[in-house]
Amino acid sequence: MRIVAEHLSYTYNPKSPFxxxxxxxxxxxxxxxxxxxIIGHTGSGKSTFVQHLNGLIRLPASKKRHxxxxxxxxxxxxxPMPKLQVGEFDLASKKTDFRALRKRVGMVFQYPxxxxxxxxxxxxxxxxxxNFAEKKLTPEETEAAVRAALEIVGLDxxxxxxxxxFDLSGGQKRRVAIAGVIxxxxxxxxxxxxxxxxxxxxxxxxxxxxxxxxxxxxKTVIIVSHDMDEIAENxxxxxxxxxxxxxxxMPPKELFKRAEExxxxxxxxxxxAKLCAALKxxxxxxDCDFTVGDFVNKVIALKGGQA
Amino acid sequence: MKDVSFGQYYPVKSFVHxxxxxxxxxxxxxxxxxxxxAGNFYGLAACLVVLIFxxxxxxxxxxxxxxxxxxxxxxxxxTAAINVLFRTGETVYWQYGILCVSKEGIxxxxxxxxxxxxxxxxSSMLTYTTTPVELTDGIExxxxxxxxxxxPVHVLADVMSIALRMIPVLxxxxxxxxxxxxxxxxxxxxxxxxxxxxxxxPILVPLILSAFRRADELGDAxxxxxxxxxxxxxxxxxxxxxxxxxxxxxxAAALIAGVVLLNVYEAxxxxxx
Numbered sequence: 001m002r003i004v005a006e007h008l009s010y011t012y013n014p015k016s017p018f019x020x021x022x023x024x025x026x027x028x029x030x031x032x033x034x035x036x037x038i039i040g041h042t043g044s045g046k047s048t049f050v051q052h053l054n055g056l057i058r059l060p061a062s063k064k065r066h067x068x069x070x071x072x073x074x075x076x077x078x079x080p081m082p083k084l085q086v087g088e089f090d091l092a093s094k095k096t097d098f099r100a101l102r103k104r105v106g107m108v109f110q111y112p113x114x115x116x117x118x119x120x121x122x123x124x125x126x127x128x129x130x131n132f133a134e135k136k137l138t139p140e141e142t143e144a145a146v147r148a149a150l151e152i153v154g155l156d157x158x159x160x161x162x163x164x165x166f167d168l169s170g171g172q173k174r175r176v177a178i179a180g181v182i183x184x185x186x187x188x189x190x191x192x193x194x195x196x197x198x199x200x201x202x203x204x205x206x207x208x209x210x211x212x213x214x215x216x217x218x219k220t221v222i223i224v225s226h227d228m229d230e231i232a233e234n235x236x237x238x239x240x241x242x243x244x245x246x247x248x249x250m251p252p253k254e255l256f257k258r259a260e261e262x263x264x265x266x267x268x269x270x271x272x273a274k275l276c277a278a279l280k281x282x283x284x285x286x287d288c289d290f291t292v293g294d295f296v297n298k299v300i301a302l303k304g305g306q307a
Numbered sequence: 308m309k310d311v312s313f314g315q316y317y318p319v320k321s322f323v324h325x326x327x328x329x330x331x332x333x334x335x336x337x338x339x340x341x342x343x344x345a346g347n348f349y350g351l352a353a354c355l356v357v358l359i360f361x362x363x364x365x366x367x368x369x370x371x372x373x374x375x376x377x378x379x380x381x382x383x384x385x386t387a388a389i390n391v392l393f394r395t396g397e398t399v400y401w402q403y404g405i406l407c408v409s410k411e412g413i414x415x416x417x418x419x420x421x422x423x424x425x426x427x428x429x430s431s432m433l434t435y436t437t438t439p440v441e442l443t444d445g446i447e448x449x450x451x452x453x454x455x456x457x458x459p460v461h462v463l464a465d466v467m468s469i470a471l472r473m474i475p476v477l478x479x480x481x482x483x484x485x486x487x488x489x490x491x492x493x494x495x496x497x498x499x500x501x502x503x504x505x506x507x508x509p510i511l512v513p514l515i516l517s518a519f520r521r522a523d524e525l526g527d528a529x530x531x532x533x534x535x536x537x538x539x540x541x542x543x544x545x546x547x548x549x550x551x552x553x554x555x556x557x558x559a560a561a562l563i564a565g566v567v568l569l570n571v572y573e574a575x576x577x578x579x580x
C-alpha cells in the first residue's frame with residue numbers, strides 16, 4: 001500500500017491554553033515495499049504522524065460535511081486541504097472503514113509489552129485476530145495463526161502459549177506484543193521505537209526480526225526512532241521530522257552526508273558518520289553508506305587490505 | 308475520556324490566581340456556608356453576584372466555567388425531579404398516588420437547583436485558579452493544628468499531592484493503551500452493556516499494572532533521594548498573605564453578613580413568590 005500525505009496538520013487541545021501544534025503541513029510519500037525510517041526529536045510530531053496512518057488520529061475534516069481548509073496564519077497564503085491516502089483508503093473521508101484499514105496497517109506502540117492483558121500468551125496474541133475476524137474462527141484456525149505469529153517472532157509456541165504473558169522476560173514480552181499485532185498479517189507494519197529500552201543484543205534481535213517480517217509477511221515496514229545507527233543500518237529511506245514538519249526525506253546514505261544540518265536540528269548522527277567526519281578532517285575521504293559493515297570494509301580497502 | 312477539563316487548573320495570571328490558597332479555601336467554605344444560610348432567593352442572588360465577580364476577576368472563560376456544571380447535570384436534574392414530584396404543598400397542580408406537583412415543590416426545586424449550581428461552580432473556581440501543589444500546601448497549612456493530636460498532616464498532604472499529580476499521567480496512559488488496543492481492533496464504542504464492560508478489560512488490566520509499576524518506581528525514587536516523612540520539611544514556596552487576601556477575606560465576611568441580613572429582613576422585601 002502506498003502512503004501519500006499532503007498538507008497534514010494537527011493540533012492537540014485546539015483553542016485552549018494547552019494547544020500544541022504537533023504537525024504542520026507535512027508532505028510525505030512512502031512507497032510500497034520500503035523499510036522506512038522516521039527520525040526526530042521528542043515532540044517533533046513523528047508519533048502523531050504515524051498515528052494518523054491507521055486512523056487512530058483522524059483528520060479534522062472528516063467530521064464535517066463541508067470541510068474548510070485550516071485557517072492560515074496572518075500574512076501567509078491559505079493552506080490547501082489536508083489529504084492522506086493509504087492504499088485505497090482515503091482517510092479524509094468520513095465513510096472510510098477504519099476497521100478494515102487497521103487490519104491492514106498494523107501498529108506497534110512504544111513499549112508494547114505494557115499493553116499485554118490476557119491470562120495466556122495465546123489469548124493475548126489472538127485478541128486482534130478475533131477482533132478483526134469476519135466470522136467466528138475455529139480453535140484450530142486460531143491456533144494455527146497464533147503459532148505462525150509466535151514462531152516468526154522467534155518464540156516456541158508449545159513452550160509459551162499457555163504461560164501468563166506476565167511471567168515472560170522483557171524481551172519475550174515485547175515479542176509477544178509484536179506477535180499480537182502481526183497475527184492479522186498487516187501489509188504495512190508501523191513500529192514506534194521498537195528497540196527502546198532493550199540491551200544492544202536485544203536491539204539487534206528486534207531489528208533482525210523486523211527484516212524477517214519485511215521479507216516474509218509485511219510489504220512495508222515503518223519504524224519511528226531516534227537512534228541514528230538503527231536508521232543507517234536498516235532503512236531504505238528515512239524522513240526527518242522537526243517541529244511538526246517533515247524537513248527532508250531520502251536514503252540514509254545521502255541523509256547522513258548532511259551531518260551538519262542534522263546536528264543543527266538537534267539530532268544525532270550515526271557513529272559511522274562521526275567517524276567519516278573525523279577522518280575527513282585528517283584528509284581521508286571515506287565514501288560509505290554509513291552501515292557499520294560497509295564502513296569497516298571501505299576503511300580496510302583504503303589501508304590496502306582485504307575485507 | 309479526553310475531556311479532563313472538569314476541575315483542572317486553568318493557567319492564566321489573575322487576581323484570583325494570585326490569592327493565597329488558604330484564603331481561597333476559607334472563601335469557599337464561607338461561600339458554602341452562605342449558600343446554606345440563605346433562606347430565600349435574595350440570599351442566593353447575593354451569592355451569585357459575588358461569584359460573578361470572582362469569575363470576572365479570575366479571567367477563566369465563562370464557557371469553561373459552565374462546563375463544570377455539565378459534570379453534575381444529572382445529579383441536579385435528578386434532585387429537582389424528585390422534589391417536584393414528591394413534595395406536597397398547598398397549591399397542588401396535579402396529583403396521582405404519592406406523586407404530587409405543587410407550587411411549593413416547584414419553587415423549592417428551583418431553589419435547590421440554584422444552590423447546587425452555585426456550589427459546583429464555586430468549588431470548581433477553586434481548582435481552576437489553584438494548582439494542586441498550592442492547594443495541598445494550603446490544606447496542609449490550614450490543618451496544621453491537627454499535628455497537636457498526632458495526626459501526620461504533612462504526610463497526608465504529600466499523599467494527596469502525589470495522587471493529584473498522577474491523575475493526568477494516568478489519563479494519558481489510558482489514552483495510549485486505548486489507542487494500542489484500538490489498533491488491534493478492540494473498540495469500546497458500540498455493543499451492549501456486557502460487551503462494553505468486557506471490552507474494558509484489555510484497557511483496565513494494563514492500566515492498573517502500570518499504576519502499580521509507577522507507584523513502585525516513585526517510591527524507589529523518593530527513597531533514593533532520602534525522602535523522610537517524619538522529618539520537618541521546609542517549603543519551596545512559602546505562603547504569604549497580601550492585600551488581595553485581605554480583600555478576599557472581607558468579601559467572604561460581607562457575603563455571610565449580607566445573607567444573614569437578607570434572611571432577617573425578608574419580611575420587608577417584596578417577594579414575588
